[in-house]
Amino acid sequence: MSLVTAVYTLGFYFATLVLVVGLAYRIWSYTKTPAPLKVPIAPAPVTRSGVVLRMGREVILFESLFKSNKWIWLFAALFHAALALVVLRHLRYFIEPVWFWVNLIQPFGIYAGFAMIAGLLGLWVRRFVVDRVRYITSPSDHLMLALLAVIGISGLTMKYVARTDIIAVKAFFLGLLRFDWQPLPGDPVLLVHLGAVLVLMIVFPYSKLLHAPGVFFSPSRNQVDNARERRHLAEWAAPLDAGRDT
Amino acid sequence: MPKDEFKTPDLRVYGENPALEPDSMGHSSPYKALPEHQESLGFPGELVDGWHDKAIDKMGDLLSKNRALKVYLDSCVKCGACTDKCHYYLGTGDPKNMPVARQDLLRQVYRRHFTLPGKLFPGLVGAKDLSEEVLEDWYTYFHQCSQCRRCSVFCPYGIDTAEISMAAREIMDHIGIGQKYCNEIIAKVHQIGNNLGLPEAALIDTLEGLEEDVEEETGVAVRFPVNEEGADVLLVTPSADFFAEPHVDGLIGYAKVFHQAGISWTVSSYASEAANFALFTGSYEHMHKISSRIRKAAQELGVKRIIFGECGHAWRVAYSFLNTLAGPWDFLDPAYPTPQHICEVTLDLIERGAINLDPSANDDKVLTFHDSCNVARASRMGDTPGGQFHIPRAVIKAAVNKFVDMAPDTIHEKTFCCGGGGGLLTDDLTELRVKGALPRMEALQDVVDTHGVTHMAAICAICKSQFTKVMPYYGFSMDMVVSIHQLVSEAILLGTKE
Ligand code: SF4
Ligand code: SF4
Numbered sequence: 001m002s003l004v005t006a007v008y009t010l011g012f013y014f015a016t017l018v019l020v021v022g023l024a025y026r027i028w029s030y031t032k033t034p035a036p037l038k039v040p041i042a043p044a045p046v047t048r049s050g051v052v053l054r055m056g057r058e059v060i061l062f063e064s065l066f067k068s069n070k071w072i073w074l075f076a077a078l079f080h081a082a083l084a085l086v087v088l089r090h091l092r093y094f095i096e097p098v099w100f101w102v103n104l105i106q107p108f109g110i111y112a113g114f115a116m117i118a119g120l121l122g123l124w125v126r127r128f129v130v131d132r133v134r135y136i137t138s139p140s141d142h143l144m145l146a147l148l149a150v151i152g153i154s155g156l157t158m159k160y161v162a163r164t165d166i167i168a169v170k171a172f173f174l175g176l177l178r179f180d181w182q183p184l185p186g187d188p189v190l191l192v193h194l195g196a197v198l199v200l201m202i203v204f205p206y207s208k209l210l211h212a213p214g215v216f217f218s219p220s221r222n223q224v225d226n227a228r229e230r231r232h233l234a235e236w237a238a239p240l241d242a243g244r245d246t
Numbered sequence: 247m248p249k250d251e252f253k254t255p256d257l258r259v260y261g262e263n264p265a266l267e268p269d270s271m272g273h274s275s276p277y278k279a280l281p282e283h284q285e286s287l288g289f290p291g292e293l294v295d296g297w298h299d300k301a302i303d304k305m306g307d308l309l310s311k312n313r314a315l316k317v318y319l320d321s322c323v324k325c326g327a328c329t330d331k332c333h334y335y336l337g338t339g340d341p342k343n344m345p346v347a348r349q350d351l352l353r354q355v356y357r358r359h360f361t362l363p364g365k366l367f368p369g370l371v372g373a374k375d376l377s378e379e380v381l382e383d384w385y386t387y388f389h390q391c392s393q394c395r396r397c398s399v400f401c402p403y404g405i406d407t408a409e410i411s412m413a414a415r416e417i418m419d420h421i422g423i424g425q426k427y428c429n430e431i432i433a434k435v436h437q438i439g440n441n442l443g444l445p446e447a448a449l450i451d452t453l454e455g456l457e458e459d460v461e462e463e464t465g466v467a468v469r470f471p472v473n474e475e476g477a478d479v480l481l482v483t484p485s486a487d488f489f490a491e492p493h494v495d496g497l498i499g500y501a502k503v504f505h506q507a508g509i510s511w512t513v514s515s516y517a518s519e520a521a522n523f524a525l526f527t528g529s530y531e532h533m534h535k536i537s538s539r540i541r542k543a544a545q546e547l548g549v550k551r552i553i554f555g556e557c558g559h560a561w562r563v564a565y566s567f568l569n570t571l572a573g574p575w576d577f578l579d580p581a582y583p584t585p586q587h588i589c590e591v592t593l594d595l596i597e598r599g600a601i602n603l604d605p606s607a608n609d610d611k612v613l614t615f616h617d618s619c620n621v622a623r624a625s626r627m628g629d630t631p632g633g634q635f636h637i638p639r640a641v642i643k644a645a646v647n648k649f650v651d652m653a654p655d656t657i658h659e660k661t662f663c664c665g666g667g668g669g670l671l672t673d674d675l676t677e678l679r680v681k682g683a684l685p686r687m688e689a690l691q692d693v694v695d696t697h698g699v700t701h702m703a704a705i706c707a708i709c710k711s712q713f714t715k716v717m718p719y720y721g722f723s724m725d726m727v728v729s730i731h732q733l734v735s736e737a738i739l740l741g742t743k744e
Contacts, residue, residue, distance in 0.1 A: 026320070033313040036530060037567050039406065041398050042623050043631035043659060058402070067660075068327040068400035076325065076402075126326065131266050133326035135341045136350065138372035140363070141324050206363050207371075211403055214321030219314045220395075220404035225626055227566045228583055231573050236311055237530060244538040244572075 005172070005184045008194060012176055015201035022205025023213060030217040036234035037227075044225035051224055058221055071126065079119030085112035086155075093166075093173045110159065117152045120145055144207065147196055154193035164190045252677040254719040255337055257688045263330045264339035271340040271681075275386040276674045279424035286433045287532065290422035297421040298376055302359050304417045305352075309360065314409045319356045321403045322346060328397040328405070333662050334390050337681035342387045345397035345407040351383050352414050385423060388414040390678055392668035393526060394619035399659050408668070412528030419527055427672035428523045435536050440485035440519035446472070449515050452488050460498055466740045468498075468505045471512040473547065479504065479511035480544050482520045482564075482585070483555025484707035492729050493710050496556050499731025502738050503592050506601045511553070514543035520560035521707065526669030533563065537572040550579040553586045556729055558618035558706030559667065561587060565625035589638045589705070590627050592734060596644050603737040608646040611701045613733070614693050615639055615651065616686065616713075617661035618706035632658075638705050638730055645733040650697045656689040664704070666712030679712060680719045687720045694722075703730050 001009075045051050057063040062080075065073045089109025092098045124145045127137045158164045164187045175182035184190075203209065216222065233241075258264075281291025294300060309316050328345040330336065335343040342348060350372065357364030357373035364373030374380060393408035418424065434443040444452075453470035460468045471477060481504075487497040504511045517539040524532030544552055552575075554564045564585045569575065575584040583590075595601045617635060627633040635658045643649050656662050665682030693699040704710050704727055714724040 030313060030317055033309070033316055034311060035313040036311060037570060039314060039409065039566070039624070041395060041404060041406070041659070042626055042634060044626075046631060058404075062402055064400055064404065065325070065327055065402040068331070068402075072325050072327050123325075130326065132263070132329040132341070132344060133324075135266060136324050136326060136329065136344065136346050138324070139369070140371040143370070203363075206361065208321070208323045211321045211323050214317050215403045217313065217317045218321070218404040219317070220398050220406050225631065228569060228585075228626075231569050233570055234311070237534070237570075240531065240534050244534075244541065 001181065002183060002186070004186050004191065005181070008172075008184050008191075008198075009176065009181050011195075011198045015198045019201045019204055026205055026210060027213055027217075030213070034234040034236065035219050035223070036232075036237050038223050038225075038232055039219050040223035040225050041220040042225065044223065046225050048224060051222055055216065055222060059215060072123070075119045075122030075126070077119075078115050079123065082112040082116035082119060085109050086116060086152075093170045094177065096170075096174060113152060113156050113159070117149065117156070120149050120152065124149075140207070144203075144209075147200055150196045151193060151200065154189050154196065157189050158187075158193065162187065162189050252680070254680055255684050257684070257691050257720070264336060266341045267339035268341055271334075271338045271343065271390060271678065272386060274390065274675065274678050276389050276670070276672055277426040278385075279426045279429040283426070283429045283433050284419070284422060284424050286436075287419070287424070287429055287529075289419045289424055289429075293422045297381075301376055301381075301417050301421050302355075304420045305356065305413070306360070308413050308416065309356075312409070312413070314406065315413050318349070318403075318405045318409060319353050322349060322353065322405055323403075325402065328401050328407075331397045331400045332391075332407075333394070333396070333665060333685045334392070334678065334682045337665070337684035338390075338678070340390075342383070343390055345401075345405075348387055348391055349405065349407055349410050351380070351387055352410050355380065381418075381423075384414050385418060388418075389425060389670065389675070392619070392663045392665065392670055392682070394663035394667055395623045396619065396660070396663065399623065411668070412526070414528075415526070416528035419529065425527070425669060427674075428527050428669040431521075431523045432527070432529075432532055432536070435519055435521075435523070435539075436532075439514075439516050439539060441521050441523070442485045442489070444485060444488065444518065446515035449488065449513070449518055453513070456494070456498060456501075460501070464740055466505070468501050468740075470497075470501055473515055474510075474512035475547050477510045477512035477547060478550045479509055480517075480540075480547060480549040480552050481511050481513050481555060481588075482517060482540055482552060482560075483513065484520045484557040484560055485518055486707040486711060487555055488518075490707070490711060491714065492725075492727055492732055493556075493707055495732035495735060496729025497731070499729065499733075499735035499738070500555060500588055502735050502740060503588075503595065503601060503731070506738060506740055507595045512547060512549070514547060516546075517543035520554050520557045520564070522560060522563040523669055525559055525563055533567065534571050537563065537568055540568070541572040545577060551582045551586065552578065552584055553588055553591055555588050556705045556707065556731065558620040558708060560707075562620035562624040565627075587627050587637075589641050589730065590633075592731070593637050593641050593644075596641070602739045603644050603734065604739055605643075605645055605647045605737055607737045608733055609648075611646060611728075611733075612648040612650065612697060612699045613642055613646050613728075614649070614690065614697075614699045614702050615642055615657075616664065616702050616704045616709060617657050618704065618709050619661060619663045619667060621705055622661045623659050638703075641730055642703055642733060645730075645737040650693055650699060652689040652693050656685065662686045662689070664706075664709040664712040665716060667706075667708050671708050671712055676715075680716045683712070683716045683720070687717070687722070690722070691720075701726050701728050703728050703733060705730055
């Protein structure tokens, strides 16, 4: 086994572990932290299914962002939708035989690659030209955009400029899944692409990428408006009732 | 710049964002609470030794008790969608009044102490130690947030800066830095029962005076009972309703409604306050303690229902928290929700024909309505979402003939704060209050120009006090602000029922 193969093999196991354990820990800690008072932003749904709809509109359509700022919405929606397509397109490297619909979306996935980069650049330009956004931007915000751009651009480079042996790449990933390790081609662009993905997986649970699980736990969006009908006493708050006169 | 020398902002074409003026409001922070007031609430009297570690510990404590805080501190992507949504930013141009920048004041310390990247690479991820300078920024800018939640409406993750500024104030209280205005008021409620510190005798006296005034004016003996055992309804209303203009005209309206509908009611001197300023300081314990007074009063007076008067944050605490804080309400009449808002009650009576209104009594006015932030974004009225928008408007429309709404971006859940909410309604913050009212004043000017609006109804004691104070800075008369039940009071037909 070459050094490159060994590093990337171990790298992917490690990154997956960090991603899964890190996210699981976050989600567990969000779940176990009480939400002592009901704080949905009104008007809020009065039923659970209403909340599911609200959340659906938020996660799929970015409803609040649309109300807020059409430019950010446009770039963010473009980026996220494209990213979703691109990720689904990449499923073909992990499954054999490839599912019908994954084959179907292959050509769209390519356009999505360009759309993703366009969305990213739009968001990035805002960080320079809109003074309010420039003010709130930290170096890590630029780095995150850079990382995603590197992934996108290196991916497209492999499609159009420096093609790589995708049969071997697929064998490598199937090998990872089956614990039957296969060599990874040593093309520099591929290594950059996969290396950036590794970094992304590792920083995910420690960065603002936590917005992905966070949105589902946002009390202002995921709570049912029923506080007048039902008591919601947090465990830590319950003993206070013993102190009242009546 | 001395606090009383500032320029009232010019009304802009609505929608324009101000240029960033870093630190332009850095000088604006409210008086700190005196040691005796701090201590009476169980907080240290002054900045404690080892304040840094104690602040971090308190932050950890709050993070473990409040999911909202934790999720909100983790989830921001710095997209900037909220940056132009805060009235204080729009009115001052100070970038630290952009909601995300305000959150970042706390978030930078959170990242430094509670996240791995913040511990390893603080400079990279915008993490910072809690220095004296940062603490000063906390005190300054978390007292430039009225906790109105407008930013949360527009954030893709619903990040609610109000939760963050409440937590920050709670942390500061615990290391000995409290805000004078809020903490004095909370202490007064614990001691006497209302924000004004009005004792029972004075309350009875005031309400007797109102009885006389109303009888003189209308010829009808409308009662204003205090501590009347066996009344059906306990009215809990902001104590400003007993004194301030135009609040008191609203109180007269409630009394006329009860009188005409034949509902027996009382206020309690023990729980003579709807407001609950502990919401603003983020103290669950004090909110609980204040709410418990209402429970006790309801039990001692043996009432069947609890009705709240016109107040914004009070209705938030009442609608969203009271059951949790002071319930269960199993000793009250289950036929009614507990608590009810006076507008819910009045509209129901109007619709059932139990009271009659003659809107032509208000034909000298053209009305618009200012949705109070806490009513609009943190509560409900009636059975369906959005009742908090439609019910007050329906009451107004029953009482007046001419009504127009302000621009859609400034009403309902997108309403702008009056500029004085969240415990900022104090004279040491006048500049902030005037500047923070700018977006609402612009929207008002627009309907004055286009529709000849003469009056703006408000549904919150803080809004009413704030507007009467700041509107003259913008060239409006303070009489433009009216209570909803003041309009009802003018229009209601007394003594017409068979
Ligand atoms: S809108 Fe929400 S996610 Fe975007 S910068 Fe503001 S707080 Fe952060
Ligand atoms: S809660 Fe209101 S006052 Fe506070 S930052 Fe958000 S918009 Fe501004």
